[in-house]
Amino acid sequence: MRAERIRNNAFEIGAIIIGLVMLSPFVLVVLNMMKTSAKIVTNPIGLPDDLSQVATNFKNVITNSNFNYWNSFASSLIVTIFSLVLVTVCASMAAWVLCRNKTKWSGFIFMLLVAAMVIPFQVVMLPLLSTFRSIQDFTGIQFLQSYGGLIFAYIGFGGSMSVFILHGFVKGIPVELEEAAAIDGCSRGKTFFTVIFPLLRPVQMTILILNGIWIWNDFLLPSLMLGLNGAHKTLPVAVTSFVGSYVKQWDLILSAAFLAMIPIVILFLFAQKHIIKGMVEGSIK
Amino acid sequence: MKKIISIAGFVAAAALIGFSLFMDLSDSVNLYLGDIELRGPLLILGIVALVIGIYSLPIDKANNKIINILFLIPVLLTFVVTVIVPFILGIFYSLTNWNGVGFTKFVGLENYVTMFQQNDYIYSFVVTFLFTVVNMICVNVVAFGLALLCSSKIKGTNVYRAVYFVPNLIGGIVLGYVWQFIFNKVFIMISPESMLSNPNSAFIAIVIVSTWQYSGYIMMIYVTGLQTIPKDVLEASGIDGASPLTTLLKIKIPMIANTFTVCIFLTLINSFKQFDLNLSITGGAPTRMLAGKAVQSTEFLALNIYNTAITKTNYAMGQTKAVIFFIVLAIVSLTQVALSKKKEVEL
Numbered sequence: 331m332r333a334e335r336i337r338n339n340a341f342e343i344g345a346i347i348i349g350l351v352m353l354s355p356f357v358l359v360v361l362n363m364m365k366t367s368a369k370i371v372t373n374p375i376g377l378p379d380d381l382s383q384v385a386t387n388f389k390n391v392i393t394n395s396n397f398n399y400w401n402s403f404a405s406s407l408i409v410t411i412f413s414l415v416l417v418t419v420c421a422s423m424a425a426w427v428l429c430r431n432k433t434k435w436s437g438f439i440f441m442l443l444v445a446a447m448v449i450p451f452q453v454v455m456l457p458l459l460s461t462f463r464s465i466q467d468f469t470g471i472q473f474l475q476s477y478g479g480l481i482f483a484y485i486g487f488g489g490s491m492s493v494f495i496l497h498g499f500v501k502g503i504p505v506e507l508e509e510a511a512a513i514d515g516c517s518r519g520k521t522f523f524t525v526i527f528p529l530l531r532p533v534q535m536t537i538l539i540l541n542g543i544w545i546w547n548d549f550l551l552p553s554l555m556l557g558l559n560g561a562h563k564t565l566p567v568a569v570t571s572f573v574g575s576y577v578k579q580w581d582l583i584l585s586a587a588f589l590a591m592i593p594i595v596i597l598f599l600f601a602q603k604h605i606i607k608g609m610v611e612g613s614i615k
Numbered sequence: 616m617k618k619i620i621s622i623a624g625f626v627a628a629a630a631l632i633g634f635s636l637f638m639d640l641s642d643s644v645n646l647y648l649g650d651i652e653l654r655g656p657l658l659i660l661g662i663v664a665l666v667i668g669i670y671s672l673p674i675d676k677a678n679n680k681i682i683n684i685l686f687l688i689p690v691l692l693t694f695v696v697t698v699i700v701p702f703i704l705g706i707f708y709s710l711t712n713w714n715g716v717g718f719t720k721f722v723g724l725e726n727y728v729t730m731f732q733q734n735d736y737i738y739s740f741v742v743t744f745l746f747t748v749v750n751m752i753c754v755n756v757v758a759f760g761l762a763l764l765c766s767s768k769i770k771g772t773n774v775y776r777a778v779y780f781v782p783n784l785i786g787g788i789v790l791g792y793v794w795q796f797i798f799n800k801v802f803i804m805i806s807p808e809s810m811l812s813n814p815n816s817a818f819i820a821i822v823i824v825s826t827w828q829y830s831g832y833i834m835m836i837y838v839t840g841l842q843t844i845p846k847d848v849l850e851a852s853g854i855d856g857a858s859p860l861t862t863l864l865k866i867k868i869p870m871i872a873n874t875f876t877v878c879i880f881l882t883l884i885n886s887f888k889q890f891d892l893n894l895s896i897t898g899g900a901p902t903r904m905l906a907g908k909a910v911q912s913t914e915f916l917a918l919n920i921y922n923t924a925i926t927k928t929n930y931a932m933g934q935t936k937a938v939i940f941f942i943v944l945a946i947v948s949l950t951q952v953a954l955s956k957k958k959e960v961e962l
Contacts, residue, residue: 342769348761349778352827355793356781358801374800416689423686431683439691446698448948450888452920453941456934457701457708460715465696470639470654486697489690518682519670547786549891550921566788570895573792580796590789598784602777605784610835613881 356591363387363585370580387585396559396575397586402568403593408477409552409564410545413484417541418534421489425496426526430505440497443490451487455554458483462555473555477562480555487551488541495612499533500526539608546594565590617673624668631661708931709938715930726935735910736936738903739919743887746818746915750825750886755878758830762837763863776838779831787828791895794824798896811896814903814912821913824892829885833878840874841867873958880951884944890917916940 362370364378364387378384392399428436462473462483473479503526511521549566556562558571569590576582598605635658669681709726711718730736761779765772782790798810798820810816844867852862868875893899899914899922914922920940924933 338767338769341764341767345764345769345775348764349775352779352782352831355790355797355827358797359793362796370800374796374804420689420693424690427683427686439687442699443690443694446694446702448941448945449698449702450937450941450944452888452890452917453705453934453937454698454701456715456924456930456937457704458697461696461701461704463716466655468639469658470635470652471658472655482693483697485689486693486695489694490698493690518679519685522682522686543784547788549786549788549894554925566786569789569792573895580800583792584796587789587793591785594784595781598777598781602780606776606780606835609783609832610839613832613836613877 359584359588359591362580363588365581367579367581370584383581384585387581388589391572391582391585391589394572394582397568397572398563399568399586399589402563402565405477405562406546406564409480409484410542412477413481413488413545414538414542416481417485417488417492418537420485421492421496421537422527422530422534423522424489425493425500426522428493429497429500430508440493443493446490447494451550455550459554475556475560475562480552483551483555484541484545488545491612492537492541495537496530496533499530503529535604536608536611539605540612543594543605543609617671621668621671621673624664624666624671628661628665628668631657631664633661635661705934706938709935711931713931713934715924715928718931722931726931727939730932730935730939734905734908735914736919738905738910739914739916742818742913743916746822746889747883747886750822750889751879751882753822753826754829754833754882754886755875757826758833758878759837761830761834762841765834766838766841776831776835779834781831782828783832787889787891788895790824790828791892794820794892795896812901814901817897817901817913821889821892821896824896825886825889828892829882833882836878836881837871837874840871844870873955876951876954876958880947883947887944887947888917889915890921893918894921 358374361376361378362374364381364384366383369376369378391397428440459474462479465471466473466479471478473482507525507529508521511525512518516524547566548564549570552564553567553570556564556567558567558574563571569586572586573583635654638654638657666685670685672678672681708718710723711721765776765779795811803809810820848866848870849862852866857865893913893915897913899911899918901912902909903912911919911922916936917940920933920936923936924930
């Protein structure tokens with residue numbers, strides 16, 4: 331028993347040390363965003379001596395025309411929330427229809443959605459831009475440089491995986507529930523929204539988290555569609571644009587990085603169990 | 616009531632769509648609200664009216680089919696426009712001299728031939744494969760170790776799991792810039808030159824960050840796997856006097872072989888697709904001399920495609936490289952599917 335206790339103590343110390351190593355980059359960000367550029371260069375690991383510097387740095391970053399924190403934060407929020415709501419609703423509807431209709435067509439569409447999960451973004455990104463541009467020219471609907479187009483693209487890219495995960499779950503819901511609702515005079519559309527949709531909640535949570543982390547952090551798609559120096563920027567795009575114009579200004583870059591990271595860290599503190607569970611379940615399926 | 620809504624929807628749809636299409640086809644007529652062209656918004660409104668009209672059609676028999684189609688359309692339309700059409704166009708464009716807007720001639724496989732004659736592309740291919748394998752091994756070894764630690768009998772495993780998971784929540788772009796700072800300003804205190812200024816150590820730097828970022832996530836998958844091992848099996852091996860190492864090698868690892876397959880393929884695919892960290896840590900730099908020519912020493916394939924198309928505006932070549940990128944990933948994914956199918960048969 332004694333040997334086991336010693337081993338457990340050693341494990342515990344190891345776990346703590348690894349935890350500190352894992353978090354050390356974040357600690358360095360917090361330490362250095364409170365310093366002036368000159369102090370960072372002379373001593374990047376020392377404690378800051380003047381805490382008020384952080385206010386100056388934040389003010390510089392937030393009002394900077396490349397970073398424009400509140401605008402970028404709002405853009406990220408708008409794009410993420412609208413995409414998530416629409417992907418979840420649309421994918422639930424599609425998964426339900428595909429699961430309940432055993433026709434050749436529904437089988438084909440489902441296979442197509444699943445097979446497309448193999449396609450990497452890189453192979454479609456260039457023609458995607460030209461396709462969007464053509465549709466924009468023809469219909470007059472703004473696709474590029476607009477939130478709407480970006481959200482449209484996220485539904486397209488996020489849809490296939492979401493339908494795949496939901497499809498497996500819908501299978502487990504007994505058809506009798508829908509039949510009972512139909513006998514009670516409920517139309518098919520209404521049956522879905524009042525009976526089936528609420529039952530999908532646990533798996534919708536998984537989809538929200540998986541898509542949410544991806545969309546919030548995504549850089550390539552918004553950078554191509556909105557442009558690195560466009561009128562709207564999401565946070566990752568704003569950080570890149572900011573770093574590009576302030577090379578080596580580490581006090582400002584680290585402040586910007588902190589401001590970009592903090593929303594999701596706060597979210598994680600409140601919902602860590604759901605987030606970890608959602609991301610792990612999504613990957614295994 | 617339904618009838619009225621339906622008819623109103625159809626009439627509104629016909630008017631709005633008709634008018635916006637008319638504005639589209641005739642160049643002279645156009646409506647503006649301030650600076651905004653009204654053609655697009657009117658079309659969207661028209662489509663919404665059409666959907667309302669169809670949804671409230673007072674026919675009961677055909678209703679099921681209508682609902683099926685209406686419910687499928689949003690996902691299907693966005694999916695076809697953003698994935699299927701660009702994918703097919705992309706393969707076609709790789710056979711032309713496409714410049715991002717249009718093309719003037721069909722060149723057959725010429726792009727593919729030229730591509731494989733370029734040193735920097737071959738180099739990028741090799742270095743990406745190397746990174747994929749090294750990163751896969753590092754991430755899985757670290758993640759499995761952490762998983763064993765986090766499912767051992769120590770206190771507070773939930774806290775450790777959460778802490779190890781944190782790096783994975785934040786996007787590679789932001790993390791990459793933070794690490795660029797650490798390599799260039801912090802590590803430099805103990806070594807004479809920055810890790811990022813030498814081709815070999817810059818490669819290792821990306822592996823370090825990628826392992827740091829990703830292992831907490833893979834760890835959680837291993838933890839989930841380890842939790843599926845029945846307690847009585849582990850107890851039985853303890854009673855039989857098996858050492859912890861024997862238990863690990865003879866019981867734990869064989870029993871979660873499936874989890875290993877999932878994790879290995881997941882890391883293989885994600886490492887091969889690495890872009891964000893690559894862009895923000897090194898951006899491909901530093902250069903390395905190869906057969907008398909300078910190449911970007913840490914430019915992985917995803918970044919190479921991006922630079923070819925966007926930075927050097929060589930769209931056809933970038934697209935050709937992307938098609939090869941897809942083929943490699945498809946082969947890896949198909950191997951995984953085949954392997955797990957085979958396992959299912961054996962079980």
